[in-house]
Structure formats: C-alpha cells, structure tokens
Amino acid sequence: MRSVFDPTSRCLAKKYLTPSCLKALEHLKTDTGFNLEMAIASGIKNPDSHIGLYAGDSQSYTVFSRLFDPVIQDYHGISADQVHHDDLSPVDLPNPDPEGRFILSTRVRVARSLGAFNFPCHIRSDERKRLETTIVQSLSRLDNDLCGTYISMEQNDLQDISRLKKDGLIFEKGDRFQAAAGMNRDFPKSRGVFCSNDRKFRVWVNEEDHLRIISVEPSSDLSGVFNRLVRGISRLQDTMEFAENPRYGNLNSCPTNIGTAMRAGVHIRLKGLEIYPDTLNRIADDHDLQIRGTRGEKTAVNDAVFDISNRRRLGLSETDIVTRLFSGIRELITAEKSKLKN
Ligand code: ADP
Ligand code: CIR
Secondary structure, X not given: OOOOOOOOOOOHHHHHOOHHHHHHHOOOEOOOOOEHHHHOHHHHHOOOOOOOOOOOOOOHHHHOHHHHHHHHHHHHOOOOOOOOOOOOOOOOOOOOOOOOOOEEEEEEEEEEOEOOOOOOOOOOHHHHHXXXXXXXXXXXXXXXXXXXXXXXXXXXXXXXXXXXXXXXOOOOOOOHHHHHHOOOOOOOOOOEEEEEXXXXXXXXXXXXXXXXXXXXXXXXXXXXXXXXXXXXXXXHHOOOOEOEEOOOEEOOOOOOOOEOOEEEEEEEEOOOHHHOHHHHHHHHHHOOEEEEEOOEOOOOOEOOEEEEEEOOOOOOOHHHHHHHHHHHHHHHHHHHHHXXXX
C-alpha cells in the first residue's frame, strides 16, 4: 500500500504516517478486518481534512496506535503518558447570560459506542439493524423527564421528514468526510432520533457514532443542560456497555471524539465581535474553544450566530469542560458588550 495523500493535504493522519509507520501498519487488521487503508480513506479523498482518520472498531485504537496516538496527542494537546479521568458529577455554575441578551440556546452532547459492534464506517447493514434494536430497547426504559419516543428515519412520509428537519429533530446524511469513510452506507436505514416529551433530551442513533446523547434547550442555563445530560448518560449506562479503554476513556469513530467525547456549547449572537475576528479568535483560543457555523460543523455563520464549544475532549474532565466554557463565554460577552458600546 502507498500513502497517497494529496500534496496540499495538511491533515494529521498525513503528518504522522511516516514511511516507517506506514511499513509497520500497512499489513495489520483488527479482528473484524478493519485496516489502515480504510482508516485513512477519508483523509485521502478529502485533502482539506483536519484529521483524516477514523476508527472502524474499538480495537483500531490499539492495533493502529502508532498512528492514532500521535494524532490524538496533537489534536487534544495531551502528553504521551496522560490517562483520561471522567467526572460526570452535577455542576452549579451561574447563568453566563442572565439577561438572555446573547445566548440563544445551549447544547451539550456526548458520543458513545457499544464495544460489541463495529463503528459506523465499518458496520454491516444487519449489524446496524441489531444495534438500533438494542439501543431503542434501552431508550424505552427511560423515565420521568427523560421519557420520550423514538422516531425512525426510515419512514417514507416526506412531509413528516421535512417537518422534523425544520424542528432540528433529525440529522442529515453525513458530510463528504463521513461519506468517504463509508458512514453513509444504507442511509437512512436503521437511523433515527429519540426525543424526550419536553424535547430537551435527544439521542441520535447510528449517525457518526452509535449514539449521540444530547441535552439542549433554548436558554443559557448551562448547568441545567449539563446536569440533565449527566442523568441521561447514567441511566443509559445501566443497560448498555459503552466502548472504552483505560488510556483514552470513551472510544468512538473519530479520534477527536474520545475521552469525554463531549461537546458543550452555545449558539450565541455576537454582532459586535463578528467584525473583529481577531479578538473573537483570540478569546476562543485563550479558552481552548472552537467556533463552528450556525448549522453545525463546517457550515456558515448566519446572522452573527456562532456555535462556540470546547475544542478538546480528552485530557480534561466533563466538569472541567463546562467550567472552562462558562469562563470563555463570560469573557466573550464582556468583549461583545464593549464592542457594541463603541
Ligand atoms: P456535533 O455536535 O455532533 O459535533 P454538529 O456541529 O454537526 O455536530 O452539530 C449538530 C447539530 O446541533 C447542528 O444542527 C447544530 O446546528 C446543532 N447545534 C449545535 N450547537 C447548538 C446549540 N448550542 N444550540 C442549538 N443547536 C445546536
Ligand atoms: C476532518 O478530518 O476534517 C473530518 N474527518 C472531521 C474531523 C472532526 N472535526 C474537527 O476536527 N473539528
């Protein structure tokens, strides 16, 4: 096998797949048959990839550790001997935008995978169906405010689908990065979304990961949103065994989504800072925050609404992530107020 990354590619998989690393890994396979060529397929096809690497199962992280480890250390800024520690205890932070002037909504999600199943870029159709059944059974046991219904995306009623899309209740087919890795196979078969009756707790089934567990509401109550997620994870963990390893904590498809596998963020309107991208980016960098577009990763910013969230998901705990997000948002709001005054 030749490493055929585009000469313009600056992705981390290319950076760390040195000739000696390629030689050591090119003939290896996990027990389920996942190989290096499959792991880097998306990075090869998309020269603008940032990472360019996906895992096909939990064993990918150990069999191909010679490539995954440096990519993970580079992205998350951790040292080679750092070990992940969870802290999913409830928090009690003040509201970062008590007047409700800037934050439109708050969302915290984690990715989770079941170790007994292949990951989405490598899963077979029948296996994906069995996985969906397992997850839906577990979701049906949720109670109180987490209780809700599962919406299968296989239904043919186009009107229903477009209404659900408008309400942001279902997810789209994966982007070209996920497509090149093989994650869009059979879409929308065996995909769906669980939504609590109050719509604040949701679970995406068989998107980029087996589960995306999401707590979201149109407010700036960061603690409330995080604490609901903590309860949801704990309840689901009673009935499902999530993939993890002692070093990296939770394991999922993309090496950016391991450890806490958590993204905590707000949709925040920053009309003043929008025209000062240097200030906005400096504050984001200082607090290790990532800026995404209004409709998700790699989308545009509409009407000055930014998606601001934690960049690192490994090397710090879940409670560290929300606490740092809180400080970053506070500083952004202070800067925004001063730009609006000028
Ligand atoms: P992920 O969180 O799974 O990494 P995306 O960046 O694609 O993935 O976001 C998924 C969806 O969640 C998008 O539709 C995005 O608009 C929505 N979203 C993200 N953050 C918020 C938020 N704070 N409030 C409401 N919706 C959000
Ligand atoms: C990439 O390599 O760019 C895509 N596979 C997406 C990686 C995850 N997202 C990110 O770094 N923000």
